[in-house]
Amino acid sequence: MKQYLMLTNEELKRSWKMIVSVILAMASIEILTIVGRVIYHERQVKEYMSYAKLSESDAIETIGELSFQQASSYFSYVIMIGIVLVILYAIQIWYRDWLGESKYIYRLLLLPGSRAKIFFAKWTSLALVIISFIGLQWVVIQLSYVIFNWLIKDDYRASSFNMSMALKQLYTMNVVDLLLIVLVSLFVVSFLFMLVLLERSYRKAKGLIFIILEVAFLLLITVGNMYVIEKLDIFLSQEISAIMVAIFVLYFVYTIWKSLRLLKWKISV
Numbered sequence: 001m002k003q004y005l006m007l008t009n010e011e012l013k014r015s016w017k018m019i020v021s022v023i024l025a026m027a028s029i030e031i032l033t034i035v036g037r038v039i040y041h042e043r044q045v046k047e048y049m050s051y052a053k054l055s056e057s058d059a060i061e062t063i064g065e066l067s068f069q070q071a072s073s074y075f076s077y078v079i080m081i082g083i084v085l086v087i088l089y090a091i092q093i094w095y096r097d098w099l100g101e102s103k104y105i106y107r108l109l110l111l112p113g114s115r116a117k118i119f120f121a122k123w124t125s126l127a128l129v130i131i132s133f134i135g136l137q138w139v140v141i142q143l144s145y146v147i148f149n150w151l152i153k154d155d156y157r158a159s160s161f162n163m164s165m166a167l168k169q170l171y172t173m174n175v176v177d178l179l180l181i182v183l184v185s186l187f188v189v190s191f192l193f194m195l196v197l198l199e200r201s202y203r204k205a206k207g208l209i210f211i212i213l214e215v216a217f218l219l220l221i222t223v224g225n226m227y228v229i230e231k232l233d234i235f236l237s238q239e240i241s242a243i244m245v246a247i248f249v250l251y252f253v254y255t256i257w258k259s260l261r262l263l264k265w266k267i268s269v
Helices: 002-052 056-063 075-098 104-109 116-151 165-172 175-202 204-232 237-265
Strands: none
Touching (some): 002 056, 075 104, 075 116, 075 175, 116 175, 116 237, 175 237, 204 237
16 A cells, blocks of 8 residues: 555656646636637627727627627637547556656566556546546636626626536536546546557557457447447336446446556566
């Protein structure tokens, strides 16, 4: 346990500056887009008033009021960039140990005790990054909504509270939705870990073949089960959800088991 905690701390220390910089940059971009969108909308109204010789209320009626959903429309793109960066980090967190002159991976593999602690240290560091990212997004969305209401004039603001489904889930922080987001994220991380360890175990063509087989296996399970359930048409919606969750959990466990097995028996110093 002590080695596991030390390795987790080491993983976070090695990337902490980069992670904080990226997260803060994304948060700044999101807040600036809210401010910029409000200023741009107000400028549009004033320019249209001057051009068409209309009153403010007529200009707003023509151009339209600004809702928070419109002002935060770029949030989804920023979140997608964040997801891509987490995926890249999940791959980089392994490969950086093999790269460079120090070959840090050899020091890790030669540590006494089970190699499982290496896997779970990296897995835990990714989990903490994901949870931190989700938590900060919640803060940014809450803060952005306050800034939006503070900057925009009442006459310019749409009265209805509209928000995209993804942002609404983060805004409300529903426990079930939050747990689902974290679990799916950790499944993706575990799946990527398994693919990286397959490549490191077999290398070159053989490793690529195993990676293709694992991806095909996942697609086959997903599509096959959806097809069977649809054709049988004997399950209630709750039963279908339970079956899909059970399959998801089983495959989640499989990815971790496979990764640990590769790390123990296939990866050599």
